[in-house]
Each structure stands twice: as C-alpha cells, then as structure tokens.
Amino acid sequence: MPGGMDLKNEVFQSSTCALCGACLDWCPYIANMEDHLVMRFDCNVGEGRCYAVCPRTYADWQAIGDRYLPDTPRNIEIGPYFNVFRVKAAAGIKGQQDGGTVSNLVKTIMEDELAQAVLLTGSEDHVTPEPFLAVDIDDIEKAAGSRFLASPGLRKIIEAQANKVQKLAVVGRPCQIQALRKMDFNRRPDKPPLDLITIGLFCMWSLGWDFNEYLQKNFPGEKILSLGIPQHGFVVKTDKGEHILPLDEVKKFNKAGCGYCLDMTSELADISVGAFEAEKGWNTVIVRSGKGQELLDKAVEKDYLICADYPEEELNRLKGASIGKKNRNLNNIQAAFDKGVKPFIDLNSEMYAQVRKLAEGMVK
C-alpha cells in the first residue's frame, strides 16, 4: 500500500478528495485549512495509513461490502439492504430537519449505551461544519439540522482512539462511511477491529468552503440561522429574513471531489437516512445490517420513532436518483482517468456496466 506522497499526487492534486477527514489528525504532514488538504511537508513513509483509508484510492469495494454486510441482499441501485421505511420522530426535536430520525437514533445509542461516543457535526455559525465527539444527550441538539459544507469529520477518529473509545457511533456522509470501512478493512494486523455503528446520510454533493465567502458577500452583516433545501431552491435563513438562492447557483460551489462519488445513500452503512421526498416531515431509512435493524427497533420501541411502510413508487424514484448520480459521476471518473488521474475503481467491472445500462433505460 503506497504512502502520503502518492495520496498527494493521486488525490489532493487531482482534486478527487471528498474531504471525509479520514487521513487527518494522525499524520503531521497532512494539514487542512478550511477545505484545502495539503502535504505541508514531504512525507518519506512508503506505506501510509492515509492512503489505506482514503475513499478515493483504489479499493475492491465489492470485497469490502462482502466483509461488512455479508448477509444483506445485494442491490445495484441503492446498495445492499434488508428494508426501506419511512420514519419520523414521534415528538419533534429542536432544529431538526425532515423527520428528526438521526437525532432520535443517536439518542437511542446514547441511552442504551450502544456506543461510548457518537461522532456528529455541528456548526456554531450555522454554516461552517465542526465535527465533535458527543458523549452526552444534550450534545445532540448541537448537531441538529443539515450541514452543506463538506466536513472533514473523520479526523475525530484519532481523538476517539486517543480517548480510548472502544465502541463508536458515526453519523457520516457516504464517503465517510466508505472511509470507515476501508479503515477497518486495511487495518494493520496488530490493530484491533473497529467496533462501529454507522449511520449513513444520503448525499448528492457537498459544498466547498468558498460558499461561506459567497454568503458573506451576498448577505453582508446578516447572521445566518440555517441553510436548507426544503423543496425547491436553497433557503438561507438569517436574522434579517429569508433568502432563496437558485439551486444551480449554489451547485457552482460543489466540491470537485464530490463529482467522483458513486454513492448517494451510504451503501456501506448499518443504516442510512435521508429525506422522504413525497411527504414533508418524514425520512427515508434504509436498513442494511442487523445492527441497523436493531437500532431502529429500539428507537421505535422507545416511542422515539414511528416507522411506516415505504411506497413502491417512492422506492423506484429513490433508486432512479441514485442510479442517476452513479451514472453522472461514472462519466466524470472516466473523464478524469482519461486525463491521467490514477483509477481508484475498476471501471470495467460488471457492476458499472449494469449501472450504465440501468441509467440508459431510465432515459428511455
């Protein structure tokens, strides 16, 4: 397995980095300022943890899926799953977006001590993401709502390990769930396996941190209270009122590395949570592992969550969206490879051919 200088050449300099944060905070060579990741000095270690954990370096993703979700029925569109539900909180949580499902899953984890800490992402200014390790139920509130700027949250894994956290729960983006699986898959033989509960978020893209400057420039002197995409358009709520930005304008700030992502629904998570487009106030929940099902069951048992059947029509729409993202970004990956970026997936694999075929069918 190569090292830091390879990561620099293949990921940082190719702008394929998704800013998951997995490589940060272990290594004194890799630094970030806002969302730039760089090698601040040249590393001389041939075999690096950074390269081994990165979701944008080559991995046999099918083998990783087989290791962590061995018994789950395969699905080409949204990844392995047992069940898809629509879910919402029985009682609202302050600051929640959509159904409040993630907050209640985290609350359940804490109450039942399924993990010693939960990696969450908050934001003091409601824009800049700040990952933190939550150990207290009161911490959950700090993470409610959506972060749109890419957060290098996985840097906190090092802090968790330093604090001897044995069981960790992580709420993360698809790239972060991928990195966590790689982290364990490629761990050194002398290291213990990671004991994780992973709650994956649905993600179409994240924004680069220059979006923050854009907000400051367009709404000078206004204090931002929340960002969101309730239905149409990107809504910026400030102390002076509400602004709606056209989505296409916001998408200009998409992080370049997100254009290489083939995972919309956190396909390697124990349980994935996203919006339920058909009805406001609900979430879509994909259960992918026994651990995920158990967590959901506990939250329902506690009356924190209400779980309902998922409409067939909506599932097809969800799968279509996921295939759409995969197909779009497969094209980006192909274009990058054509320009000399080192391949981090096997583009010739049967799976990707199927994705393309499905996408073609959708267009027809």
Next chain:
Amino acid sequence: MEWMITADEPGRTYLMQGNEAIARGALEAGIRFAAAYPGSPSSEILAMLGHVAEKMDLYAEWSTNETCALEACLGASFARVRSLCIMKQNGLLVVGDALHSASLSGVKGGLVLVVADDPSAHSSTNEFDSRHQARSAGLPMLEPANMQEAKDMVKWGYELSEQLQQLVMVRTVTRINHGRSSVSLGELPKEKPDPVTIGEWDRMVAINWFKDAQIAKIDQAKSIFETSPFNEYKGPEEPDMIIVTCGTGWLYSSEAVEALGLRDRIGILKIGTTYPLPEDFIVKHLLKTKKVLVIEEVDPFLEQNIAGIIAYHPELQVELLGRYGGKAMPRNGELNPDIVRNTLARLTGTAFTGPETAVIPPEEAVALPARELTFCAGCPHRASFFLLKQTLRIQEGQGVVMGDIGCYTMGGQRAGHYLYNFLCCMGGGINAAEGMGQLTRFGFKQPVLALAGDSTFFHSCLPGLVNAKYHDSNMLFVVLDNSATAMTGFQPHPGIGQTAMGKAAEPISIKKVAEAIGCPVTVADPFDISGTTSKVYDLLKQPGLKVLILKQECATLVVRKREKPRVWVDQELCRGDDCGCGRFCSRIWGCPGNIWDYEAGKAKIDEVVCVGCGVCISLCPAGAIKMEGGGACG
C-alpha cells in the same frame, strides 16, 4: 590588568586581534567620535570602542545603517573632531553616494573609514572588493599586512586625512580583522581638542566645483605614498620574478618564498598604500625583472592598476601574472599559504621539500557529514519559516517569498525549508516584493511576501515600506523580530533600547512605525505554530499591503535570561520511523535539539543543546515530547 587597547604603556608589545589593533590605533590618534553598522568581520571594533567610550572621552554609536554612520562622522569632522567609521564591504556599497560626495567636500577633522572585506564570503552573501570604491570615489586607501600595521595605518590615517583634508580608507580582510599577532603600543594622547565653532561662512559642501580640489588631493596622496614606509622592496637586485602584494598576501608570499628556498631568485614588493599607487616607486623596482606576480585578496585590483602603470611605461618589459583570467591564481575565493606556495612552486619550477602542513593520511581520514548552515536550537526563525512554508503549501497559491539579509538568510537552505525565492541585499526583499505585488494588475495571482529582520527593518526597509504603502502593493511584509542583530553578535539597534555605550535609550516600536506609515499591522508569536499559521493564511487572502511582525526573542538571548526547562521524549509514545511521523521532529522540524536515538529507533532530545522553547512539543503528532520546570518563554 588593564585592557590592552586602553593601556597607557607605550612600547609594550601585546598579542592583539586585528580589530583590537584598529581600535587602539584610533585611540592613539585621539578620536572622539566613532560610528558603525555591524557586519563581520568588522563588528568587534565599534563594540570595543563603545565599551571604553566614557573612559577614553569619546562618543560611539551603532548607527542605524552605514550611511548614517559615515555622514555622522562627516558631521563630527566638520567641527574638527577626529572620527572613525567602520563597516563591512556590503556596507561600503550602501554608503556609495555619501562616499563619492564626501570626497568632493573633503573633511576637516581627520576621518578614517575602516572597511573589512570578507574573501570567500565566510560571513557574507558575497565577496565584493571594497578597493574599487576607493578608486571610483578618488580616495586614498591603505591596506595593512599585519596587526601592527593595522594599528599604525589607522593612526597615520588621521595625519594623512588632515594633511589632505580628505577621507582616508583603510581596507582589511578577515584574516587581519580576526587574526592575532604582536602589536607594539604607541602613546595615547593626553588631551583631545574640543569641537570648534562653525563660522557663518564655514562650508563642507559636496559639489562638482570641488572636483579639481579632489584630484589635487589624490595626486598629493600619490606623491606622499612614493616615500611611505608602508611600501617596501625586499629581495635580490635582479630577481627572476617580483611578487607585488598587499594585505595578507604579503605574509603568504614571504612564507612561500622562504619555504621554497627562493630568497635569492624572488623579490617581494609590498604595497601598503594600494590607492593611489606610488607609481615611481613601483616602476623603479619592476625595472629589475621580467616577470611580475601579483598576490592579493578578492579582485585583481592591484594587478590591474599595475597593468595600467605598465601600459604608461614602455620601459617596463614584464610579463604580468595574477588572478586576472584565473591562469596563475584562482579567479575567486580566499587565498591561503598553500595556494600561494603551490602557485609559486609551479611558476618557478621548484618543488616543496619542507614539512607538509598537517595532513591526515587518507586511511585515517574520517569523512565528515556535509552540513548546511542552520538556525540555533530554539531559534524563532525556524518556527517562522516552518509556519510560513506550511501556510504557503496550505494556501495553494504558490506564494513567492523575497528574502533578505540576516540570520534568516539561512532559511533559504534546509533549515528554512528552502522558503525564499529571491535574495538580493539588505532591504532588497521588500522592494522586490513591492514590484512583484504591482503585477496583480496584469493578472499575476501568486501571493507575494517579503522578509526582513528587526535590525534590517531599521537599516534599509523604511523607504521600501513607505514606497509599498504609498503605491498600495499587494504584498505581505513579514518582520522577523527577534529583538536582536543576532547574526553579527547582538549589537543594539533602534528597537532594542540600549546604545553602543551601554546607555538606555527609548526603543522605537516597529509596530508603531509601520502603523504610522498607514499599514495594517498584525503581531503574532511564531512559537504558536497553528494560531499564527491561521493568521498568515487570513492575511494572504487580503489585498493591499499588510505587515506581520513575528515576534519572539532570539534563543541565544533567552537562554541567558531564563531558567531552562527540561524537555525529553517519552519513547513509548514516539512513533519514530512509523507512519504518522517519519521522524517529523528531527527530519522536518530540524532543530539541533531534536535528535535520533539510533539504538532505540526513536526520537530523543539533546538536552545540552535544547533551550526549552517547547515548539516541538506542539508539533509531535504523538504527544511524546514532554517538558518540566523552567521559566516561561518570551
């Protein structure tokens, strides 16, 4: 025992350093004024005069730059006070305008300018030959060949200066300044004249009306030099070859002639008055031979002036050899006895049969690892360069860094992660940055930084800062303020609050000066690596001129004032060569205090060298470096 430079013991012989001899010579001449800007190898002279200033009834100052120093001496000279001005070869170039102007106005009280050259640039960025300036400015110049002459020439320089009413230059080289030999003391004056009243119609004006007077003075100097005891010929009446030499070249030549047993074949013509040359004296001796070898330090200055004499005297039929063209002698670099002896052996076809200079037999020789210049342990510049390098990498705009002159010049090597792209002279960085920063209008996007130390800031950055501010250049000016002129040995400068005579003075704040010019100023601690990195990152995003003062006292000073804490490595925690480190402290941070324990394969601290600044503690990725005790850092 009384210090020999002030000892009232005429005739007594002491072992003296050349710089001591120069100071002594000036005291024997009765100077009441001395001014200098520090620079190796000249720095000790004014430091010594500062120490004895009160006792010897004189005033001494470390001037803000060499121009200040020379022009201050001109002011003293106007009131008929004898003054000594001291600088190194680069300083003489700083002072070029004043020098050329002063040669027109002439002087009243004796004024001797000692300029110390640094052949091979051991403590300089270059090895300019100062003698060109004497010729260019039309000033008489003396070159001592040993420490006794250094004293005597400085003393005589005052008589000459007052006789000619002209500034007199004395050019030395490192081996004269820093070498030691016997010096016989002369008398110290019992009384020194007081400054005279400047009358309404007294003038000291540098204007071209006085060009004829200046030429008359240099011609008069030439005729005085014809009979000067500082020039002498020693050797056979019909030598195979005459060595014409000056300065240290005289010692090397004498030794070579002795060693090769050439006393009967080779003559040595020693010249102590190297500008203007005593033409008749030289012609008289060169008529004795057909071959002339010139041995001198740095440029073929003496050689080409002799070539000029030969051109004007067809009666001289000689082959002239020297450094010109690099055939007889190396074209650049410092000479030494071996080079001169080998040259002479080759030219005369003699073999050296005497004992070799101590040479280690190859089988016993141990290869020394190649070592670059580096910052001291605990040096704040290391932290500054580290954080600037990492900020520029993080910033990704590939910043361009203009370096400057001081300890931090070493930051262009590994110690400073090869940070800067440009290096010129003192004050050169800010001006180059100003120029490049103006290119934004043509689409130039890279951030531009200039570095300068605190002493350099006062020396030559003030006009540059005014220029950059007035024209609103897009640049970051970084003052590496270690509260010291460290490179030359901690001479005080205007930011320090002390004078050369040890008196307290009100320090001038760099921050206030920059703010008064209208610059936004940020002051940050280079030891706070992450905090200051963020500050630099933010500053680089802002347009226009920004000033950043990275303030932390020089480690060499701190270690004298502060109880040293103990720093050590917990090797259980150290990751060593492993991933997540790769010897980060010793390989990247590179402080001489961070060393490698080869037996354990882990880092350790050289507790003798470490000064306990604690920066490596904040950089160790494993938290393996620990500290206890000691006082807090600046």
